Amino acid sequence: MKWLAIWAAMCIGLFGQSTVSVLVRAALVNDRLDQKPVPLLQVHFRPAAGGAGVTATTGFSGRARLRLPPGQYTLSTPAPVTFDGVSYRWTLTVAVAGASQEIDLSNANAQRTLSAPAPAKPKRPSARRSLAARFEHLRSSVVTVWTDLDHGSGFIVSPDGLVLANDHVVMGADFVAVQFDPSHRVRAEVLTEDHDRDIAVLRVNLQSYPPATVAPLATAEALAAIHPGDRVFTIGSPLHERKILTSGIISGVQPQTLLSGININPGNSGGPLFDAEGRVIGITAFSERAGSGPGVSGILEISQAWPALAKARVAAQSDTVPSPVLLPVAPSAPYPLDALQKAATGTYHPGRYRFGEGGFDVQVVTPPFRVWLQDHRAAEAAWERKHHSRDRRQGSAFDPAAAIRQDHTDARAIVEIDAVPKVRPTKLTFFLQLQRLARVPLHLRYTADFERMQLFCGAHVVTPVLPVKAVLRTDFYTAAYSRGRREDRTYGLDDAFQGAYRYGPEAFNPTCGTMRLRLYSSLGKPVRTRTLSPKLVERVWRDFAPWRAAKKVFSNQ
The missing domain is CATH 2.60.40.10 (Immunoglobulins)
Structure with a gap:
């Protein structure tokens, strides 16, 4: 041990x-x-x-x-x-x-x-600063394309005013205009259209906007060098006339098409896709999303536009140059928000803003009246859902072209004239209903099909800020009871056009003397001209009094 x-x-x-x-x-x-x-x-x-x-x-x-x-x-x-x-x-x-x-x-x-200071290295601009510089240089080459049916983006490709855009934006349009910035808009002429590739070539007069620049197009060699992972950016105008830059990378290269995770809003369609050097390599075309996550955007390679550009250059030699005269634009000063908030709780009589003319229901909509309408309809819809959601379904009531006001116009100083075709039973249905034949199916039709309108201030035709046409699709519901059981029936109508022309706040002016509205229908109906009530003109003029007062204060500052 x-x-x-x-x-x-x-x-x-x-x-x-x-x-x-x-x-x-x-x-x-x-x-x-x-x-x-x-x-x-x-x-x-x-x-x-x-x-x-x-x-x-x-x-x-x-x-x-x-x-x-x-x-x-x-x-x-x-x-x-x-x-x-x-x-x-x-x-x-x-x-x-x-x-x-x-x-x-x-x-x-x-x-x-x-430590001893390191030898100075030549400064290279950062990628962020370089992108900002290219945006400042190229933003004047991107334009907004307005038509009476749609709107999108485009870009200037030559000093003589050729503009590339999407064909679906201008196809079938009676009115085509190009806007360079919030205060410069001119008429545009469609030179060529390639429906298969969704490409259109327009021409404008660049004398109306000297700061305009030309977007450089990539060569065949530059297009061949594109690979997945390359940095790209686009400039578009998804909301109103503001230019917005969006950047991303190339995620795939396919024959005639480039794929990218770059976000393409509806207003960006037709805009240019630039490479890191600021050369146009494609035209933004579509965007597909899976659920709520990021999607994939398709870009048509710029080489697909070369045939249409060649035809347009030939056509431009024989056609006259469009007018450089500037078109009216929406005022930059918005309608005062406090006045709009008061309008929501105010008292308005819709019948004083509406009238029937020929085969149309016409409504004049000012900013405060629009806010009141929206608030009033929201309250009615809530009441209907609470009390009659199961027993009462009706056909579409008069709606002031809500389907074609897709951009945020509530705070803009714009007066809108909506013309919606009326709906009537066919003559046979009307006759059989008079005979009290209850089992007769309901057949409806539009009594007009909007083509265009003209607003007169005295003898002068007032130019609209934007003439808009949209397809009117209406489903009418009726509740029928058979042997004590409810049967909902839907009756659809053939499509027709409705109109929503937007004018500046000075369009309705008591100093005009007599104001008239002329409506044109494409169903062979005679042209209808309505003399507007002086009370209506005065009412619209008064609705813009808060805007005129705010504008005066702003201009004096």
Whole structure:
């Protein structure tokens, strides 16, 4: 037993005191209190008693672990560390003892010297600054294309005013205009259309907007060099006339088509897709989304527009240049929001803004009346859902072209004239209903089909800010009861056009004397001209009094 105790004591003395676990932590802190670990730092331990030393290297976390025999050591770092323009080096005397020990290398125990300034490198613009510069240079080449049926983007491709756009925006349109910025809009002429590729070439007179620039088109060599992962950007006008930049990368290259995760809004359709050098490599065409996540946008390669451009250049030689006269635009000053909020709780009589003319229901909509209508309809819909949601479903009531007001116009100082075709039973249905034949199916028809309208201030024709036509689709519901069971029946009508012409706030002016509205129908109906009531003209004029007062205050500031 005596020899066993001696052997155990020797083991404890040998193994318990043989080596010490040492953890070295190297980290530096700058003036902003940002801490940075020092990776790949060589730390050398030299025993004071002499003999070979031990070297450890910190990892990316700035830490190094090693085991050392107990004793006095001189810690040093052979190579200095440079951080924020200061050179750091460590030389310490440390006593290693116990089972484990931690050593911190920091600003406090380092020798510091100012490092020599690095040789100046030529400054390269950052990608963000370069993109911003290209946007400023190219934004004047992108335009908004307005028609009476749709709107989209386009871009100028030649100094003589050729503009590339999507064909579906201008196809079948009677009115085509190009807007350069919020205050410059001119008529445009459609030179060529490629329905298969959804490409149209327009022409405008650039004399009306001298700052306009031409978007450079990529060459065949540049198109051949496109690969997935390339940076691209587009400039479009999805809301009103503001230019918006969207960037992304090429995710796929297919014959005649490029794929990208770039977001294409409806107003961006027809806009240019630029490469990192600012060259047009494609025309934005479509966007597909899966659920609520990001989707894939399809871009038609710019080479697909070359045949249409060639035809347009030939056609431009024989056609006259469009007029440079500027068209009216919406006022930049919005309608005062406080006045619109008061209108929602005010008292309006819809019948004073409406009248029938020929085969149309006509309604004049001012900003405060529009807000009142929306609030009133929302309250009616809530009441219907609460009290009669199961027993009462009716046909569509008069709606002031809500389907074609897709942009946010509530706060804009615009007066809108809506012309919606009336709906009547056919003559046969009307006759059979008079005979009280209850089982006769209901047949309805539109009594007119909107083509265009003209507003006269005295003998002068008022030019609209934007003439709009849209397809009117209406389903009428009737509730029938057979043997005590309810049967809902839907009766659809053939499509017809409705109109929504937007005018500036000065269009309805009591100083005009006599104001008239002329309506044209494409169903062979005679042209109908209505003399507007002086009370209606005065009412519309009064509705814009808050806007005129706010505009006067703004102009005096």
